[in-house]
Amino acid sequence: MVTLGFLATIAVGTILLSLPIATEGARATFVEALFTATSATCVTGLVVTDTAVFWSGFGEAVIAVLIQIGGLGVMTLASLLGILLTRRLDLSSRLVAAASTRSVGLGDVRGVLTRVIKIAVVVEGICAVILVARFAITYDMPWGTALWQGAFHAISAYNNAGFSLFSDSLMGFVGDPWVSLPISFAVIVGGIGLPVIAEVARALRARRRPRRWSTHTRITLWMTAVLLVGSTLFFLAAEGDNTATMASLSPGDKILSAFTQAVMPRTAGFNSLDTSQMHHETWLGTIILMFIGAGSAGTAGGIKVTTFAVLGVVIWSELRGEPDANIFDRRIAPATQRQALTVALLGVAIIIVPTLWITATTPGISVAEILFExxxxxxxxxxxxxxxxxxxxxxxxxxxxxxxxxxxxxxxxGAALALRSRQRLYRMPESAPIIG
Amino acid sequence: MVTLGFLATIAVGTILLSLPIATEGARATFVEALFTATSATCVTGLVVTDTAVFWSGFGEAVIAVLIQIGGLGVMTLASLLGILLTRRLDLSSRLVAAASTRSVGLGDVRGVLTRVIKIAVVVEGICAVILVARFAITYDMPWGTALWQGAFHAISAYNNAGFSLFSDSLMGFVGDPWVSLPISFAVIVGGIGLPVIAEVARALRARRRPRRWSTHTRITLWMTAVLLVGSTLFFLAAEGDNTATMASLSPGDKILSAFTQAVMPRTAGFNSLDTSQMHHETWLGTIILMFIGAGSAGTAGGIKVTTFAVLGVVIWSELRGEPDANIFDRRIAPATQRQALTVALLGVAIIIVPTLWITATTPGISVAEILFExxxxxxxxxxxxxxxxxxxxxxxxxxxxxxxxxxxxxxxxGAALALRSRQRLYRMPESAPIIG
Ligand SMILES: [K+]
Ligand SMILES: [K+]
Known part of the structure; x- marks a missing residue:
């Protein structure tokens, strides 16, 4: 049903973007309209046309609405699945019949939706206000333009969409913290996911100490911090000497642009440096960061930081010879370990197939570029x-x-794996083939 | 101790290859000697010099001996570890004290070594006899040359080393089944691993039906068959139209060269087509095949087909919602699942780091080439x-x-993970962070 909703949104978006009033000049082709509608609804941000030049004000508004529906839709869906999971786990551990747990009530939907919209309005609002003021005051945009630019970029940032109304994304604002930072803020909050935002908000109100927060929240926050700091340093090291990107910037601007660059692969997609001019090792690092993504049940994509952390912990425990995989004084459920493995390796497989296909059918483009895209x-x-x-x-x-x-x-x-579990009628005898 | 043995072999090899009599012309530099000795002892086959032209007869003989020591050494080591594992598993399942199980007796070593050498002599002998006859009769080599060429390539093939005394590897023999097939035969047998060879030999003698063979053997044989057929088809599809490799060959030669090409990434490293001229999608496919490798406790490298199969089965079971991961009516031990995950993901990590490093420090070479290498x-x-x-x-x-x-x-x-297991003194409460 959710899939149908997404497909319907994309279909309507494609039709609207195909209208003559959606473009500035020539009408969009079917591929252009479909690609853009999908990219907006899936909050991907890849484009086949220059958003700023190609689409009219109406077209841009359609894109913004698609982004908002797509981003908040995914956040709601994932949060509801999360609630369902938690309940089911609670119930099954209490040995209650599982039949009644498969459904999430209308009240849950209303509650989650209210919260999703409330947080979105607040965060997008903060981001938009700063952007509008900055655009109008420092860059001398007319207030109408500044308002539209600020709102569009705030929506695009919070929903991790990465669509921009500037042809060169944020490259014109590489040294401007009043543009980079509010957008980065919206991206990070949107990408961290509703369960974490909600829990932190509750905990702060109740003054509950971080040690008592849920494992999911602690993993997400820690991984977010580690990845942001680590990738800022990575980008500084990899691009610091690149005359086409960072070399000419002042030390402060270098750090700002490296931080912005570290925020964007999880998985917003704005850029304040020229991606096409980066070193290939920077591409590889970015590919890994994109694959990891950000938090679960947010607006970001990727396999998610919890998945990555769980795999890391499993490997670390295995290397240390521990029978359990523990993190933050909690034992990771074996089913969760298998889910993480499945999500990550299927992700790799799903990336490999189109990479092979596009490499085979598009001569003249390097494998690194295709893998990146x-x-x-x-x-x-x-x-x-x-x-x-x-x-x-x-x-x-x-x-x-x-x-x-x-x-x-x-x-x-992830949710389907966690929800499905067949009865074990009989077990096969165990076997341990040689590994490695 | 084994590590020391390998290091000592490499050290002696480096010294011998540094001698003036080891080369035809100028003496080898330290890097050339060290690289070649390592590549030979580790049966890798990468070269920094043209083996045929650069090294003298003495140098080539040193390389052949290093290959034989390295290949058989690894086979012996892995087989002994396999025995140790099996015993320990048997014992621990019978609840016998684990103390006595950590050691493998001198008798085991002698038994395994005898078997390793016996099989090597037989397979290398068969391969060498065919090659020598072919080289002498069809290619008019003097018998002395043919004998050395045949012996060297048989040793290099069985040990999955891939060193060749022809500057263009096997490209001169792309259409000659009497060269390609004996070499492929030796490569496959060497790569399939001692435990499988031994069990199949015993089973054939005892006329035991394949259904009663061990899970390890059945996985290895099935995966070998599937990978060989699958990658032959892949190379036919990917390279069939490439004028620099396969396009000009007759249909029969196309199949022969595709089959040879399918055998070599697991992990022998000969080539009868020009690797540098292949399409990039072929490189990607080859990279995946190299990563998988061949059988455990053989002369091949990679994560091994059993590791790959175990991961595939775990994902498949997870997708189907099965609580156990079963293959061939056997349940894969959870510890084995975690070992497979660890070996595979650490392998990915170990490949990513030098790829990033070499990309960053060597301008002008594409990421695809570096990842391949x-x-x-x-x-x-x-x-x-x-x-x-x-x-x-x-x-x-x-x-x-x-x-x-x-x-x-x-x-x-793999072995260390399987052998180590700490006592579980207390367990943390379980936790299931959201995945995906
Ligand atoms: K995006
Ligand atoms: K090799």
């Missing part, structure tokens, strides 16, 4: 080395289902 | 897009520990 599409990041607009139409079309699978796949897969 | 070094395959000889000396040196880790890492890691 496919990962960006699957993880709904939207960062681009610039090849998407140049791909043949059938390979642009190939990215459409990939964005869709990348948007709904990991969320629903 | 690093994977080839780690999996001890030795296939090359041709960049290794052109890398700066410090990056050639960087491949040396990588070949070493790739050779001993997965084997000893």
């Amino acid at each position: 496919v990962t960006s599409a699957f993880t709904t990041t939207g960062l681009s080395t610039g090849i998407t607009a140049d791909l043949p139409w059938f390979n642009q079309l190939a990215l459409v289902p990939l964005m869709f699978v990348g948007r709904l796949g990991p969320i629903t897969l | 690093v994977t080839s070094a780690f999996t001890t395959t030795g296939l090359s897009t041709g960049i290794t000889a052109d890398l700066p000396w410090f990056n050639q040196l960087a491949l040396v520990p990588l070949m070493f880790v790739g050779r001993l890492g997965p084997i000893t890691l």
Whole structure:
């Protein structure tokens, strides 16, 4: 049903974007309209046309609405699945019949939706106000333009969409903290996920100490901090000497741009440095960051930081010879371990297939660029080395289902795996084939 | 101790290859001697010099001996670890005190060594006889030359080393089944691993039906068949139209070269087609095949087909909602599942780091080529897009520990994980963070 809702949104978006009033000049082709509607609804941010130049005000508004529906829709869906999971786990551990637990009541839906919208309004509002003021005052935009630009970028940022009304994304604001930081703030909050935001808000009100927060929240916050600091340092090291990106910036601007660059692969997709000019090792690092993504039940894509952390903890425990995989004084359930493995390895498999296909059918583009673009599409990041607009139409079309699978796949897969569990009627005798 | 043995072999090899009599012309530099000795002992097959032209007869003989020691050494080591594991599992399941099980007796060592040498002599002998006859009769080589060429290539093939005394590897024999097939035969048998060879030999003698073979053997044989057929088809599809490799061949030669090409990434490293001229999608496919490798406790590298199969089965069971991961009517032990995950993901991590490093420090070489070369070094395959000889000396040196880790890492890691198991003194409360 959710899938149908997404498909319907994309269909309506495609029709609206195909209208003559949606574009400035020539009418959009079917592929252009479909690709853009999918990219907006899946909050991916990859584009085949220059958003600022190609689409009219009406077209841009359609895109903004699609982004808002897509982003908040996913957040709501994932949060409801999360509630369902928690309940079911609680119930099953109390040995209550499982039949009644498969449903989430209308009250839950209303509660989650209210909260999702409330947080979105607050965060997008803060971000928009700062942006509008900055655009109007420092950049001398007319107030009407500043308002539209501020609102659009706040929506695009909070929903981790990465669509921009500037042809060069945020590259014109590389040294401006009053643009980079509010957008980064909205991106991080949107990407951290509703369960964590809600719990932190409750905990702060109740003055509950972090030690008593849930494992999920603690993993997410820690991983967010570690990844942000780590990737800021990575980008400084990798791009600091690149004359096409960072080399000419002042030390302060270097750090600001590296931080912005560290925020965006999880999985917002704005860029304040020129992605196409980055070193290839920077691309590889970005590919890994995009694959990891941000928090569960937020607006971001990727396999999610909890999935990554669980895999890391499992490997670490295994190396230390521990029979259990523990994190923050909690033992990770074996089922959760298998889910993480499945989500991560299926993600790798889903990225490999279109990479092979596009490499085989599009001569003249390097494997690194194709892997970057496919990962960006699957993880709904939207960062681009610039090849998407140049791909043949059938390979642009190939990215459409990939964005869709990348948007709904990991969320629903994770939940489906956790919810499904067959009765074990009999067990096979155990076997331990040699590994390695 | 085993690590020391390998290091000592490499040290002696480096010294011998540094001698003036080891080369035809100018004496080998330290990096050339060390790289070649490591590549031979780890049966990797990557080269920084043209083996046929650069080394003298003495140098070639040193390389052959290093290959034989390295290949049989690894086979013996892994087989002994396998015995140790089986025993320990048997004992622990019978609740016998674990203290006495940590050691493998001298009798075991002698038994395994005898078997390892016996099989090597038989398979290398068969391969060598056919090659020598073919080289002498069809290619008009003097018998002395044919004998040396046949013996060297048989040793290099059975030990999955991939060193060749022809500057273009087997490309001169692309259409000759009497060269390609005996070499492929030796490669497959060497790569399938002693436990499987031994069990199949016993089973055939005892006329035991395949259904009663061990899970390890059945997984290995099935995966070998599936991978060989699948990758033959892949190479036919990917390279069939490539004028620089397969396009000009007759249909029969196409199939022969595709089959040879399918055998070599697991992980022998000969090539009868020009690797540097292949399409990039072929490189990607080859990278995946190299990473998987061949059978455990053989002469091949990679994470091994059983590891790959176990991960596949775990994901499949998870998708189907099965609480157990079953294959061939056997339940895969949870510990084995975690071992497979650890070996595979650590393998990915170990490949990513040098790929990033070499990309950052060697401008002008594509990421695809570097990833290919690093994977080839780690999996001890030795296939090359041709960049290794052109890398700066410090990056050639960087491949040396990588070949070493790739050779001993997965084997000893797998065994170490299986042997180590700490007492569980207390358990943390369970927790299930949201995945995906
Ligand atoms: K995005
Ligand atoms: K090899």
